[in-house]
Amino acid sequence: xxxxxxxxxxxxxxxxxxxxxxxxxxxxxxxxxxxxxxxxxxxxxxxxxxxxxxxxxxxxxxxxxxxxxxxxxxxxxxxxxxxxxxxxxxxxxxxxxxxxxxxxxxxxxxxxxxxxxxxxxxxxxxxxxxxxxxxxxxxxxxxxxxxxxxxxxxxxxxxxxxxxxxxxxxxxxxxxxxxxxxxxxxxxxxxxxxxxxxxxxxxxxxxxxxxxxxxxxxxxxxxxxxxxxxxxxxxxxxxxxxxxxxxxxxxxxxxxxxxxxxxxxxxxxxxxxxxxxxxxxxxxxxxxxxxxxxxxxxxxxxxxxxxxxxxxxxxxxxxxxxxxxxxxx
Numbered sequence: 263x264x265x266x267x268x269x270x271x272x273x274x275x276x277x278x279x280x281x282x283x284x285x286x287x288x289x290x291x292x293x294x295x296x297x298x299x300x301x302x303x304x305x306x307x308x309x310x311x312x313x314x315x316x317x318x319x320x321x322x323x324x325x326x327x328x329x330x331x332x333x334x335x336x337x338x339x340x341x342x343x344x345x346x347x348x349x350x351x352x353x354x355x356x357x358x359x360x361x362x363x364x365x366x367x368x369x370x371x372x373x374x375x376x377x378x379x380x381x382x383x384x385x386x387x388x389x390x391x392x393x394x395x396x397x398x399x400x401x402x403x404x405x406x407x408x409x410x411x412x413x414x415x416x417x418x419x420x421x422x423x424x425x426x427x428x429x430x431x432x433x434x435x436x437x438x439x440x441x442x443x444x445x446x447x448x449x450x451x452x453x454x455x456x457x458x459x460x461x462x463x464x465x466x467x468x469x470x471x472x473x474x475x476x477x478x479x480x481x482x483x484x485x486x487x488x489x490x491x492x493x494x495x496x497x498x499x500x501x502x503x504x505x506x507x508x509x510x511x512x513x514x515x516x517x518x519x520x521x522x523x524x525x526x527x528x529x530x531x532x533x534x535x536x537x538x539x540x541x542x543x544x545x546x547x548x549x550x551x552x553x554x555x556x557x558x559x560x561x562x563x564x565x566x567x568x569x570x571x572x573x574x575x576x577x578x579x580x581x582x583x584x585x586x587x588x589x590x591x
Contacts, residue, residue: 281395282306284314284323286332291358295327298388303395311340318348319485321494325398326353328376333367338374345375347485352398354391355379403479403524404430407472410528414536421446421549425465429472437473437496439465448549456548462539465548470510471531477503479524481515488515 281303287295292307299305306323308314317323326344345353355371357364357379368379380394381387407430415423428436428445436442442465443450457465473495480491492503500515507518522530536543 281324281398282322283325283327283395284308284317285327285329286311286314287327287329287356288331288358291329291331291356294358294382294388295356295391298392302392311337311344315340315344315347315485318344318351318483319490321480321486321490324351324402325395326351328353328355328371330355330357330364330367330371330379331359331361333371335370338370341371341376342374344485348483350479350482352378352394354394356391357381358383403475403528406525407475407528407531410532411536414532414540415543418544419547419550422543422546425468425548429468435473435476435496436469439469442469446549453548460542460546462542462546463535468535470506471527471535474507474510474518474522475524475527475531477507478518478522478527481519482523488519 282305283299283303284306285292285295286308292305296305303325305327306317308317314323314326318326328341353376355368355376355378357368360383371379378394380391382391408427411426415426424446425442428442432441432445436445439450439454443453446453453465457463477491477495480486480494481488488503489500492500495503497503497506504515507513507515511518513521
């Protein structure tokens with residue numbers, strides 16, 4: 263984690279997995295795309311749209327790259343289905359060569375919903391591809407959440423920020439206070455106690471709504487079923503996910519899908535759990551904290567001299583109780 267001026271953290275420096283891109287390209291394009299990918303994204307080269315659809319439904323890909331040279335009118339319906347079912351997954355058309363059929367192919371891709379054409383016939387095109395994929399990675403709801411909280415909680419202690427970093431970036435995703443305590447190297451009961459003493463909502467509340475931010479983002483893709491999303495977020499069953507949503511908001515997963523997006527759930531998270539408690543969170547230490555019943559000024563600093571003095575006092579008291587020495591005032 264890097265820090266910038268005025269206590270703000272550079273959240274772009276957080277270590278996260280590179281964007282995984284599913285492709286349908288020519289063999290030469292595959293080689294060139296892999297060369298351009300270094301440090302920015304990883305590729306899953308596929309031979310058909312059906313393979314790409316399987317990747318998206320299995321949540322193995324976060325973007326799609328289609329070659330204009332590989333467009334086939336026979337697969338047009340499947341491409342349209344992919345774009346329609348996964349509107350949150352960016353799909354790019356790659357133009358590396360112009361043939362007689364290229365204008366028709368580009369036009370057809372536009373008609374089925376592919377809105378971005380990247381022309382890589384010049385070196386600047388590969389730079390543009392890298393930039394677009396980096397932008398898509400930055401738009402991930404987890405990174406978006408940390409970026410927003412970075413502004414809401416300027417100057418927050420490192421251990422407070424660690425709580426939110428783990429909430430949004432930990433793999434596997436944190437689903438319980440026990441897992442959060444393990445990640446922060448603190449007992450779950452101690453963590454809950456410190457939130458309670460600071461008059462903050464429980465850490466479980468933060469974790470529960472944080473999971474629903476990710477759920478709302480995933481459910482924006484109509485190609486993902488509630489069952490798939492529940493499994494991705496480590497709920498024990500679709501019924502457990504349904505109970506969770508009903509318990510928090512009193513609605514079914516279907517209504518939840520209709521009412522919320524990832525961004526609107528993030529805004530709700532801020533309005534309910536961050537903004538009303540911002541002043542507390544900016545000085546909150548969930549890990550490095552003194553017991554609440556001991557004022558900070560009363561906690562003595564440990565020195566060898568103090569240790570020796572304490573040892574002498576303990577020895578004299580023990581000797582007095584045994585009748586060896588009189589207890590001196």
